[in-house]
Amino acid sequence: MSRRGAGYGRAVADTFTTRPDLTGTFGMVASTHWLASTSGMAILEEGGNAFDAAIAAGLVLHVVEPHLNGLGGDMPLLLRQADASSAVVCGQGAAPAAATIAAYRDLGVDLIPGTGHLAAVVPGTFGAWMHLLATRGTLPLARLARFAIGYARGGHPLLPSAARTIETMAPLFAEHWPTSAAIYLQGGGAPRPGTLLRNPDLADTLERLVAAAEAAGSDVAAQAEAARAAFYEGVVAERIDAFAAQQVYDGAGHYRSFLTGADLASWRASEEPPAEGRLGSHTILKPGLWSQGPVLLQQLALLQQAGGATAQAWAGEADPATVHLAIEATKLALADREAWYGERSPVSVADLLGADYLRERAALVGERADLELRPGSVGGHAPRLAGHVRRAMTGAGAWPGGMADSRPGEGEPTVPTTPRGDTCHLDVVDRWGNAVAATPSGGWLQSSPVIPGLGFALPTRAQMFWLEPGLPASLEPGARPRTTLSPGIAVGDDGSVLAFGTPGGDQQDQWTVPFLLRHLVGGQGAQAAIDAPTWHSMHVPSSFAPRAAEPGAVRLESRVGEAVLEDLHGRGHRVQAAGEWELGRISAAGIRADGVRHAAANPRGMQGYAVGR
Helix, strand or coil: CEECCECECEEECCEECCCCCEEECCCEEEECCHHHHHHHHHHHHCCCCHHHHHHHHHHHHHHHCCCCCCCCCEEEEEEECCCCCEEEEEECCCCCCCCCHHHHHHCCCCCCCCCCHHHCCCCCHHHHHHHHHHHHCCCCHHHHHHHHHHHHHHCEECCHHHHHHHHHHHHHHHHHCHHHHHHHCCCCCCCCCCCEECCHHHHHHHHHHHHHHHHCCCCHHHHHHHHHHHHHCCHHHHHHHHHHCCCEECCCCEECCCCCHHHHHCCCCEEECCEEEEECCEEEEECCCCCCCHHHHHHHHHHHHCCCCCHHHHCCCCCHHHHHHHHHHHHHHHHHHHHHCCCCCCCCHHHHCCHHHHHHHHCCCCCCCCCCCCCCCECCECCCCCHHHHHHHCCCCCCCCHHHHCCCCCCCCCCCCCCCCCCCCEEEECCCCCEEEECCECCCCCCCCCCCCCCCCCCCHHHHCECCCCCCCECCCCCCCCCCCCCEEEEECCCCEEEEECCCHHHHHHHHHHHHHHHHHCCCCHHHHHHCCCEEECCCCCCCCCCCCCCCEEEEEHHHCHHHHHHHHHCCCEEEEECCCCCCCCEEEEECCCCCEEEEECCCCCCCEEEEC
């Protein structure tokens, strides 16, 4: 019998879980913060659909997890409608028109930093929410935004992780970022955990957007367009334009942004078909090669090709050989990410999932850990890696000290206890059969200074571009940076649907591999699959500045057991034992084939929750 979290209630036969698998017939919301989950559920109870609930929950996340995302951030969103149609809504803002490789080189910059004005792109999250509201929403913006406005105006109890982040950033705020200090250092110092944190400027901004929506009349689509225009063409854009023209200290120097109001006015959220892969009897949907999403599809395909995705392998505790195989599949998929992913990729997801290519890649997995970076040749194209990636893999990167040489606020995002992981995530299913998975991120409080009068910061996703021409992820004006954000939806051949995802930067499409295999193949309940110990590789350079690599390194929750840790060490992995409950932030909400709604959320960090009935 597996005793994960002994002392908690028994939720699945013969398996102890930290929480029960929620089941019901009406609707479910799961997210990385309980206030967002309950806000979304309130919208479902008021008659809103999953899209309305996702907007309400997402706006609350922008307020209550300011160290992990913001109203000025970025977001991909996956949706599955009751009519069985699916789509990706892209809320990833583009590079400014003036942001060229030559312009950065003229400033003496050859790797875009992770904080400050130089890394700014168009804020995309709000545009994505308004696209969703205009195309599929049913309730007026005022009803959806009222929870976020209330928490911004009246305050919300500050999370311990947010308090730690503010404390870390306090010297920079006090000396260089006075607009951030005015909100986050109220009283002159970092607030204590549990303190009511208020952001009246953010409340004012949301109320202005709601007022613009209401002025457009009662039609929901017209309201959404009016609010979008107020953000991207009105007073919000004007204030962003004025602030971006000012010099800001980023930990190394003072720089203006390339971002202008014209960049905001010319950008809109877009919609596209999802990338698809298979896992047994399920189709897995992900954003395309401008995201990290296909990394999950490649790993699952490689594991199936190598015989490592059987029910026997994933029904119980993970054995060392299976974990080794999963880690090696991760390295191969991430190597392909470095060579082939980006706005200008010459290959397709179908190419990367081709049968012949998968056989070639799976044949590279041996009994010992590989310490090289091995992208494949795809569709007649030879792989090419950025110079920084090649140097980082040999320990000769631009920042030889790795994360120790990072500027304040760098990482995804920087939380002292786990500097390489976290963002936000939410999942919703409703009574009609609609499902949403969204991963809001960026614009966090440590990314860049708060914009005067707006209460939020700019996104810094441009740090994921290479300042080297000719690569799929090379910087080009108007291009989307290759984001790590990666929500997912699994659609069963039996008609079941599961929305899922996690924060975690480069770890997002690693932590979800054992989760999906345990749940969809091994037959474990969603909560048990989330609770089970997990791991991730740090072999490939991080997507976040300073883009350090730790070749061969793998970090595992110590609950995997000494036998697994010792076996992996013996195979040549550079094993790092993490705390028992340290890795993974997964949540999920789904609809079973029999129509029952279900949801589960991550217990790690003690803030994610699922609600429903």
